[in-house]
Structures are given as structure tokens and as C-alpha cells.
Amino acid sequence: MNGDQASRRYLADAALAVLIGAIVVSAAVFDEDTAPVDYALMVIGSLALAAYRRAPLAVLAVTTAALTGYVLHTHPGPWSALPVVAAVHTAAQTGHRAVGAGASAVFLGGYLATDPTSQDTVERVALLAGWFLCAVVTGLAGRNWQAYLRQTEQRALEAERTREEAALRRAGEERLRIARELHDSLTHSISIVKLQAGVAVHLARKRGEEIPPALLAIQEAGGEAMRELRATLEVLRTDEPTGTPALLVERARAAGLAVDLTVTGPERPLAATVDRAAYRIVQEALTNAARHAGPAKVAVQLEYGEGRLAIRVDDDGAADPSRPPSEGIGLTGMRERVTALGGTLHAAPRAEGGFSVRAQLPLGSA
Template structure:
């Protein structure tokens, strides 16, 4: 059942290589499959390559059954290099050291130590890898400089400085390659994590943007509908014509809200596609004032709305819309003033009402004001909102006239 749900090994590593835990000890790695194919190729290469190389080393001990067993042991141990990297790197080093001490021909058997060391380093067991390499280097020096007198082949001479220099250079090259690979893998892991975090941040920003849009659209329209529904109910018997007008306003407001919500949802359904309808802007301010008037709020507009880039234009419109919605819902005032001021490369947008507050949530419940602040901050602007000394409420927005989107 676990694998059917996509949590089994076959699903886990479908799109990438296995990863070792990198924690202490020979912890069981996440991919428990044995690397049969690569180990088989290495084994064949070691056996064939050593047999071929032995032909050019007549002074060494000829290959026999014991030599082939050591070659097989060093190669087959690599099957467990993912599960037990520490044991494998020490095991291959010991097998190679026994092979060398027995006087057999040099050959690609050293490849097994390279692969074992690489696996240990990648698994996070660097100390074990370097210890195994150091022991192998020290054991080889001990054999070639001192123990050669009692070890085969007979009549062998001490190794010269050149031979030991080659061994030391080989060990340093293996260490450098393993460390370089480890650094690159860590760098790739960091880059993947950074890309994932950037994608998450973009998703969060888009989610907040959609939440702001839906809140602004629905809060304004539902406020108008609520006010008009209350008026219609109150006038249904005494003044049917006024009740009819209220119902007409409710129909228009709900139709507009459905249209804007549909536009937001269309954007979600078609990622990357351009919206089918232009985003609202300050050119729809008269329409917004008419909707507020239908809800019983008279709106005075002072100053000329400027021409702004699309993002700033939408933000300014939504700020005015949310501020007027808060006046309708939370203020006893039936009059609001919207004032535009230009200067200093920016726009000062001020919305005032005369109060008094109509409840405990005067000025807004918090979501609308937070959305306004987020819109202004995204453009490099700021919002100030709070009670006025004379009992009213003021929203002051400072927005830059030029943003990055118009460059």
C-alpha cells in the first residue's frame, strides 16, 4: 500500500539519483538498491585490465587463484558502497594492500579504492575515506621500503623516490577529485534549495495578490449589496419604487463582482495567459463613486487622477475602493472626500470621512488595511490610516508615479 501511494522506493527516485543520509555511522541510505551494473563493469575491467597489465610485468608474481580472489573481493565489495560506505572503503583498501604485499602485478585494482573513497566522501564520511587512503599509502610505503625483503617476489629491490612520489601524487589526486565532487554536489543542493525557496516565495506572493484582489472585489460589492438589501427591506411596503431601485443596485453590484471574480479565476486557470479584460484603474473612479452613492455615500473627488503605470493604477483604485468600503461599513458619515495631490515624483492619495465611527471596527477589520499596506509597499510606497482629531477617519497613501514596470 505504501508504494502504491507514491512513497515507495520506485516512486521516490524516479526523477533523480539516490541520496545518502550523510549522518553519522553507516546509516542505511535512502536508496537500498545494490549497484549491480556498475559493479559488474568495474569487476570485468579490473580482472581483464590486471591480466593484460601482468604481461608487461614479468618481475612480479604471476596471477594465480589467490590473486583473482583478492581482485574479486575488492571489486564485489563495491556492491555495498551505498549501504556501508565506511566498511567498503576500508575493505577495498585492505584487499588492495594484501594484493600489493603478495607481489602481484600492478593494475586497475586501485580503481576499487577510488570508487570506495568517492562513495564514502559523497556519503559524508570524509574522515573514514581519508583514513583509509592514508593507511593504504602508509602500508604501501612500508612494503616497498622495508618489508619487501621478506615478501614476494624474491630479489625485489626497495622502491625509489620516483615510485613513492607517484603513489603520493595518485592519493592526492584521488582526494582532490573526491573533494571537488563533494563541493559541487553541495553547491547543486544549495542551488536546488534556493530555487525551491524562490518558487515558494513567488507562489506566496501570488497567493497574497489573489487574496487581496478577491477581498477588495467582494468586500466592496457585498457592502453595497448589504446596504441596499437593508434599504430595500425597510422600504418594501412603504415605498416599493425605492425598494425596486435598491434591488436594481444589488443586481448591478453583484454582476460587477461576478465579472471581476471570474477575471481572477480565469487568470488562475490559465497560468501565464494575459487577462481577458483590463485590470481596473483610476479611470473607473466615477463608476466607483456611483456605486458608493447607491449605498448612500456621497463621494467628492478633489484633484485630477494622474496617469499611472498599470500596477500602480490598479493599486490606487483598490485603495480608494477599500477606503470607501470601510466608510460604508464602519462609519456613520454619509460623505467622503477623495483628494489627489502630485509632487516630488509621487502621488499623495487621501480619503477622508467625517465620522463618527459606527462600531468597534471603525476604520476596518484589519484585512482591508493590511491589503492596502501590502499594495503600497509592493510599489515602494506607504499607507497611513487612523482616526482624525475631529472624529473622522483618514487614509493617506503615498505612491511613486514611476515604478519598475514602466521602464
């Protein structure tokens, strides 16, 4: 995209230089005193304007020297100053107004030197001086306008960044508020239920009585609820993922889950949103495998491709393709993350048994 734009700009500059040269040469055709060397000077001075974006001072020097030589050799009309006027304008627009004014004085001095006593020459020099003054003024005006546009764009970007920071700050404050509410409202109640169930189980064992299965189920469910609540509160209090998919695999292994990690393709830094989504996908897939797959083996695959990151987490657990599980909050959140990045997600039981999570994330997402 940038290369095409630069090529179009160069072609436009070259076309403008050719147009100016054509005007000067066409006007010189009607002058019988024009020699071949004059045409060469006009062509050199005009075509040099094609490079005014890259080397405005060099273009000004070449154009001024060529056209001044032309007017000293043959006393042409005011149109001979057109390439120099354009070069002075571009020099002033790039911040070299003093150099542009000096080049204007050199050309005007050369024009006046051809016949300083002629009234017609003096009037033409006065007219050309007005042209050069306009060229300097319009160049400065164009420079100020470009600076204003850049400043406006910078302010817009700064305002957008400030709005994003404010939104992130409000989202963080809301997460902390939700975490506090959950902690205050649920942690105490679940702890009481777990404690009461534990006391009842202890007393039953102490008296030698048979422990009701429902009581054991309540005790186990209370412990699981506390663990899930702590994990949820940790996520709510954490703004960004603290780690990598490899670290998640190591944690899962330490917790007793049999996990293998395979990474293919050249690893490279990812955009923040893609990195966060990849982390959460692997995290949720490993959490689901630990909760629902039973004593299963899990394979985590990360493939860095051309413009995409492929994530695959397979387990050989108890999932049955004839009875697909209902999509809970974890899978829903995973799907929302992938969809927001323009990727794809497939999460379902495998035909050979177990569960599979496959995601494709575009690496260009920001």
C-alpha cells in the first residue's frame, strides 16, 4: 500500500514537471533567438522539479542555475521564471524560505543584468518579484496548513487514546467491584455450608455412624464451589494474563494433568489482543479438561502460520459425540473473544472420543 502510494506521488510529480517544462518550451518556440543550449537548460531546470519532495534544496539550486543561465544567454519573457517560481514555492513549504528568497534574488538579478537600463526589463523584474513573493507566501501557508493538519490528527489520536484508557479504567473498576460483591456475598455463605457439612461428617465418623452420600456430596460440592469462586475472583482482579500458554501447561502438569505441548512455525510477538485471547483459550480448554475429562491425556498445539495463529487442544476423555455438552460460560466467552478478532472457533466432542478445541486467530488483529 505504501509503495503504491509513493509510486503514484512520483508519477504525479513527474507529470507536473513535464507540464511546466512543456509550457516554458512552448513559449520559447516563438522566440527566434532561442538556441539549442537554451532548450537544454529549460528541460534540465523543469524536469528537476520531479524530485522536489525528496531534495527540495537540490532542485532549487539546479532549477535556478539552469534558468538563470537561460535568461542570461537569451532575454526571454517572464514565463521563463515559472520553474524557478515552483522551486521557490516548494523550498518555502519545506521550511527553507530564506534559501528560496536568495534563489529568487539570484534569478531576478540575472534577469535584470540582461538589460538594466530598459524600462521593459525593470517592469518585468518587478512583476517577477511579485510572483516570487507569492511563491514564498503560499509555500509558508502550505507548510502551516500541513502542520495544523498533523497537530489536529495528533490531538484526535490523543483523544482516542484517552477515551480508551478511561474505558479500560472503568472496566477495571467494574471488575474489582464485581469481585468484591462476589467475595462478600458468596464466599461467606459457601464457607458456612462447607464448614457445616464438614462438622456433620466429622461427628458421624466420631460416632461410628454411616455417612450419608448426600452429605459427602454437599461437602465435596462446597469445596469445588470455593475453588471455582477463588479462580473467578482471581480472573476478575487480573487485568491481563500473567504468563504464556507454556506456563499454563506447566501448571496443569504440576496439578496432575497429563499435558503435551507442541509449537510449530516461527514464534513471534503477538498483538496484545491476540496474545490475551490465545492465553485465555488454552487456559479455558485446560480447565475444562481437568474438570470434565477425567484421567485423560491432553495435547496442546500452537501453530504460527502466515498471518494466523492456530490453537488446538485435544483430550481423550469421556466426552461422547452423541451427547454434546451444553455450551457454558467458559466456551461462550472463548467464542466471543475469537469472534471479536475475526477468527474461528470449533469446540465439540471428537468422533474417536474426548473433546477438541480448535481456534484460528488472525495475527494482524489489534
